[in-house]
Amino acid sequence: MSEHILASAIGKVQDALASKPPRTQGAGTARGAPPPLGAGLTEGDIVALLEAGPGEQRTLFALADEVRRGFMGDAVHLRGIIEFSSYCVRNCLYCGLRRDNRRLVRYRMSIDEILAVAARATAAGYRTIVLQSGDDLHYRAEDIARMVEGIKQAADVAVTLSVGERSRQEYAIMRRAGADRFLLKHETADPGLYSRLHPGMTLEDRLECLAHLRGLGFQVGSGNIVGLPGQTARTLAKDIMLLRSLDVEMAGIGPFIPHPDTPLASHPPGDLSMSLRTLAVARLVLPLAHLPATTALATLHPDGRRMGLECGANVVMPNVTPLEFRRLYEIYPGSIALAAPDDGGLAQIHALLSGLGRQVSHTCGHSPKPAWAAGHSAASVGRRGLPPETARGGGRGGHEGGCKWQIG
């Protein structure tokens, strides 16, 4: 890797920060205005940043932290995850929930159980509930819609869905029920690697699902794994470039952790430094995206959550699933979530943030991009994106105000 390219990439970010274009980020660039932060970084620049040595890595992390503070503020959004089913029809090579893992004890939560857990989480202060499962077709789109409606009728919260690949029609039913966001990680932007890791699946289908979600007006999240077999810095650069071309509102980027009952049991875990650099570069390229300090990162290293928050992350996703189920949702073993109390470990998170001079957001933490920022208009985006019969109004919540470069 050329040090010249690395210095040039860092220089581009510093110039972009100094030239004050951030208020146009995500809204298109006015004629003659400097390009928005992140847009000027080429694939070569991103590779150079990902391969930064220890000295440049410190500069990279400091820049990512500065960009995070400037664009997203110091507030950290907590998303309470409910893992409501560990059944999955897919067979991803890296995942303990894969269909062929017969050793895993499977469970499904009833809609009433899910709503009760969501009520406890919202009473504890969560403003976003994430409903997550394997690709479990036992739940029809209408069932998921009932979950969303029940949660939103009971509390002023956002709902994120992470339930895998479905048809556009099914996604539309979920959106119509009021789901605000959808998380569907692309996992790797390398089509060949994607197909090898996901038997019977294609990256093309994944991207089609993401396009449907975008068209339906969801705030869209994607993301990738760091440390997959055969992955290189260039592969990871393509991941980040794909996230940029998808213009995601969220991106989950976390290290691979092997599960003993999968074909990748003997593959080493993702590298901590590379995981942090990928997160930091993503922050530079996606200044207005919500980026979590992932549970996988916190599982890989006892201080991983803090490290993530210091190099670009502005979100934490505590697990509020009842412990009896949580221990069975084993994508990888030893998750830090297993040690957290029912509320996901709020006291510990507050203490961590306080030590960092940051605080928990009290808003729903919608995307700060212009499309959603104007009075929070996931609903208005939905009205544009959805067929008339599926559009619904009444968007609630709003983005965190007071950020120095926040789009107003």
Ligand code: SF4
């Ligand atoms: S990664 Fe997701 S889709 Fe793949 S096996 Fe695991 S839960 Fe199922």
